[in-house]
Amino acid sequence: xxxxxxxxxxxxxIARVLTEIAMLLELKGDNPFKIRAYRNGADVVANAAEAVAxxxxxxxxxxxxxxxxxxxxxxxIALTGDCGIKRELLTEFPATLLDVMRIQGLGPKTVAMLHxxxxxxxxxxxxxxxxxGRIRALKGMGAKKEELILRALEERQRHAGRHKLDRATEVAxxxxxxxxxxxxxAEVAAVGSVRRGTDTCGDLDIxxxxxxxxxxxxxxAYPGVERVLGHGxxxxxxxxxxxxxxxxxxxxxxxxxxxxxxxxGSKAHNIALRDKxxxxxxxxxEYGLFDPKEQPIAGTTEESIYRALGxxxxxxxxRENRGELEAAASGALPxxxxxxxxxxxxxxxxxxxxxxxxxxxMVRAAQERGLEYIAITDHSKSLAMANGLDxxxxxxxxxxxxxxxxxxxxxxxxxxxxCDILPDGSMDLSDDCLEALDIVVxxxxxxxxxDEADMTKRVxxxxxxxxxxxxxxxxxxxxxxxxxxxxxxxxxxxxxKANGVAMEINSQPHRLDLCDSHARxxxxxxxxxxxxxxxxxIHALGYARWGVLTARRAWLGKDDVLNTLPVAAFRRALRRNxxxx
Ligand code: DGT
Ligand code: CA
Ligand code: CA
Ligand code: ZN
Numbered sequence: 001x002x003x004x005x006x007x008x009x010x011x012x013x014i015a016r017v018l019t020e021i022a023m024l025l026e027l028k029g030d031n032p033f034k035i036r037a038y039r040n041g042a043d044v045v046a047n048a049a050e051a052v053a054x055x056x057x058x059x060x061x062x063x064x065x066x067x068x069x070x071x072x073x074x075x076x077i078a079l080t081g082d083c084g085i086k087r088e089l090l091t092e093f094p095a096t097l098l099d100v101m102r103i104q105g106l107g108p109k110t111v112a113m114l115h116x117x118x119x120x121x122x123x124x125x126x127x128x129x130x131x132x133g134r135i136r137a138l139k140g141m142g143a144k145k146e147e148l149i150l151r152a153l154e155e156r157q158r159h160a161g162r163h164k165l166d167r168a169t170e171v172a173x174x175x176x177x178x179x180x181x182x183x184x185x186a187e188v189a190a191v192g193s194v195r196r197g198t199d200t201c202g203d204l205d206i207x208x209x210x211x212x213x214x215x216x217x218x219x220x221a222y223p224g225v226e227r228v229l230g231h232g233x234x235x236x237x238x239x240x241x242x243x244x245x246x247x248x249x250x251x252x253x254x255x256x257x258x259x260x261x262x263x264x265g266s267k268a269h270n271i272a273l274r275d276k277x278x279x280x281x282x283x284x285x286e287y288g289l290f291d292p293k294e295q296p297i298a299g300t301t302e303e304s305i306y307r308a309l310g311x312x313x314x315x316x317x318x319r320e321n322r323g324e325l326e327a328a329a330s331g332a333l334p335x336x337x338x339x340x341x342x343x344x345x346x347x348x349x350x351x352x353x354x355x356x357x358x359x360x361x362m363v364r365a366a367q368e369r370g371l372e373y374i375a376i377t378d379h380s381k382s383l384a385m386a387n388g389l390d391x392x393x394x395x396x397x398x399x400x401x402x403x404x405x406x407x408x409x410x411x412x413x414x415x416x417x418x419c420d421i422l423p424d425g426s427m428d429l430s431d432d433c434l435e436a437l438d439i440v441v442x443x444x445x446x447x448x449x450x451d452e453a454d455m456t457k458r459v460x461x462x463x464x465x466x467x468x469x470x471x472x473x474x475x476x477x478x479x480x481x482x483x484x485x486x487x488x489x490x491x492x493x494x495x496x497k498a499n500g501v502a503m504e505i506n507s508q509p510h511r512l513d514l515c516d517s518h519a520r521x522x523x524x525x526x527x528x529x530x531x532x533x534x535x536x537x538i539h540a541l542g543y544a545r546w547g548v549l550t551a552r553r554a555w556l557g558k559d560d561v562l563n564t565l566p567v568a569a570f571r572r573a574l575r576r577n578x579x580x581x
Contacts, residue, residue: 008053008078010174013224015046016242017077017086023101024089026108027115040065041074053078081223081241096122104152105145113138127153159480161202163244166509166546168194168201171244175206175222179248182218186211187256191263195316197549199512200479203237203245205263209256219248255287257301262286268321269314276309276325317552322520336552337531337561342544344373344563344570347418347441347472347504347532352397353378354386356537359400359413365538367411373567375416375439376401380428382420383445389417391433398437412567414438418472423447425461427468434467439574441504441532443472444485452486459487460495469574470530471496473506473513481510493522500575502528502562505554507547508540519554528573529556530563 009017022038025031044063045052052060052074060071077083093115100123101111114120117138118129126149129135136146163171172190179188189195192205208215216236220228229237234250251259262270263286277284281292288299289308298304303313311328315336318324327333349355350362357365359376366374378397379388389397398415405413416439420428423446427434434440442462450458462468474492475484496503503522506513511534514522519529531547533540551561558564562573571577 008051009081009223011045011048011052012170013081013241014052014074014077015042017081017083018042018045018074020098021073021083021086021089023098023108024086024093027093027097027101027112028089029108029112037065037067037070041070045074094121099123100126103149103156105148106152110141123153123156161243161245162200162480163202164479164509165194165197165199165201165512165549166543168204168244171240171242172204172206172246175204175219175246178222179206179208179211179215179219183208183211183215186215187253189260191260192265195264196266196319197317197553199515199550203247206246206248207259207263208248208250209259210253211250213250215250216248249286251286254296254300256299257303257305258284258288258299259286261302261305264316264319266320269319269324272321272325273309276311280309315552317549318555320553322517334555335557337548337556337558337564339545339548341558341561341564342531342548343371343566344375345371345533345535345541345544346375346414346416346439346470346530346563347377347506348374348535348541349378349386349418350376350397352393353383353388354536359397359404361538362535363404363408363411363413365541367408369541371541372410373412373414373570375414375441377416377418377439377441379445380417380419382422382428388420388428391430394429394433395436402438414571416440418443419468420445421458421462423450423458425458427462427465431465431467434465435576437467438571439469439576440467441470441472442468444474444476448476448482448485450485452488455485456488456491459492463492463495463499463501467576468501469576470502470504470532472504472532473508473511473534474503474518475513475515477511477513477515479510479512484513484515489518489521493518493525493527496522496527497525500578502530502573502575505529505531505547505550507531507533507543507545507550509543509546512546512550514550514554516550516553519551519556523554523556523560528562529554529560531561532563 018038019042022035025035044066057071060066060074073083097115100106118134120126120129130146130149135141136143172194176188176190187209189207191207193201194204213233216231219236220231220238224241225238226241227239229239236248239245249263274284277289282297283290289297289305291297298308306313312333314324314328345366348362350357350359379386381388381390394417401413401415415437417437418441419434421442421444422428463471475487477484503514505519522529531544531551533543535541562570565573
């Protein structure tokens with residue numbers, strides 16, 4: 001495969017090929033040291049700060065655990081997107097067997113046995129074999145294991161083809177950058193769910209306006225394409241390594257606005273908008289807005305289309321047909337929060353519990369990002385695995401934070417804790433300890449399977465504790481991995497409102513918890529929100545971007561979010577300091 005301008009693979013894609021080689025070697029039962037070397041190589045590449053493809057052999061070998069052979073393979077993968085050893089291994093094991101290996105609970109030995117004994121080569125084969133009871137008969141398997149496989153397959157089905165927003169955005173951005181190189185005069189943008197900022201995204205939709213026809217050729221030649229699904233003059237679809245599907249649509253400059261609007265969606269928003277056009281006897285589609293004689297009314301810009309329909313331009317995050325058309329008609333669209341409105345971050349961890357950086361490092365990184373205050377909120381003692389803090393250590397940690405804060409100009413470090421909410425709703429730390437802090441985030445981390453009544457009672461009990469200021473990541477969901485816990489959101493929100501407790505939008509891209517609709521409900525009922533990163537390392541402070549997107553999807557303005565306030569006002573707004581609280 002050759003592109004006119006070859007773009008080398010990014011680090012993530014290279015790491016993925018290395019991991020696949022390791023997996024194939026595992027299937028083969030190859031030398032464990034060799035396998036470990038590839039896995040280590042994948043880690044090193046994935047975490048490298050610079051683009052691996054730009055390094056020469058010596059540069060690569062300067063890294064720990066990268067020898068001559070591995071360095072050669074990495075360069076081969078970076079430049080060609082593939083590797084001889086992988087091709088060779090794939091003659092023994094089909095690529096679809098790697099999907100089987102990614103099923104929760106299936107190790108390489110089991111997969112190799114399934115391949116050998118039952119000729120299983122794909123997920124379809126695996127499902128068939130499990131459903132017909134052929135797996136239980138194998139050595140070391142049994143009915144229970146078979147049942148677990150079926151459940152894992154079901155789970156996968158539910159999540160199939162979806163990706164977390166951060167990764168989807170990253171892949172879409174690289175594609176857009178690549179296409180721009182090939183069509184410098186064109187306008188190229190990611191549309192669809194990535195532009196709307198939904199917490200998970202299906203396929204990636206890319207729109208190019210004013211590019212010539214060869215752009216679809218460049219698109220299908222993108223490095224890292226696994227399969228071309230369709231290739232015409234104005235549209236093309238590809239499947240990328242890593243499971244992303246991407247669609248490109250090319251339009252003329254005068255169709256740009258209409259296409260941008262149409263392909264941004266959502267489908268529900270588009271249908272409601274088209275109804276508005278139909279009311280006037282007009283037609284709206286991806287080519288433009290037309291009168292009954294097919295004469296164009298609008299289409300060059302999104303604004304022109306909305307305006308012609310009597311509407312203000314609607315930010316993409318709101319386009320879900322959740323009342324935005326009515327608001328746009330009556331001048332009632334909210335003024336949405338921006339990332340630059342955030343002044344503080346109230347949830348982060350250090351090496352005192354399970355964070356990877358010291359207090360000092362986290363503070364410096366927050367200052368460098370332009371924040372004015374942070375709260376250090378390490379875990380409490382019941383999270384033994386995270387080295388959670390007991391009362392004594394919590395207070396020592398608080399003293400350290402306050403002492404550091406005194407030495408800083410124009411920056412405040414608040415002494416806090418992320419206190420675990422125990423299964424019965426009581427706090428993991430004593431009342432005296434919690435009261436002595438500047439801020440307390442209370443979160444559920446265990447017994448997530450409780451039924452709705454118990455979980456609701458548990459969270460409300462925490463909300464009623466006088467020293468709890470913020471409820472962290474309410475539902476404990478892990479996107480595409482673990483469902484939200486069952487909790488009566490309305491009752492929780494009402495309790496938060498009654499007690500003056502704020503609710504967190506946790507910005508970790510695998511959480512985004514509260515989700516957009518819960519956060520909107522909270523705001524509608526007058527509950528204040530905070531947008532936190534829950535950072536465990538400095539890079540994660542950047543996750544605020546995803547939390548802000550979720551907040552915008554929840555219709556939040558600056559005034560709805562406490563950590564847009566300057567520090568003094570922020571502190572006065574905390575439950576513990578509120579007059580009459
Ligand atoms: P995804 O891919 O599941 O994360 O969600 P989207 O919103 O990116 O959906 P996708 O890729 O199926 O389609 C992209 C946009 O194209 C969608 O947001 C709105 C528009 N669209 C797709 N199908 C229809 C349709 O049947 N009617 C209308 N009016 N618009 C559609
Ligand atoms: Ca899409
Ligand atoms: Ca699509
Ligand atoms: Zn937590």
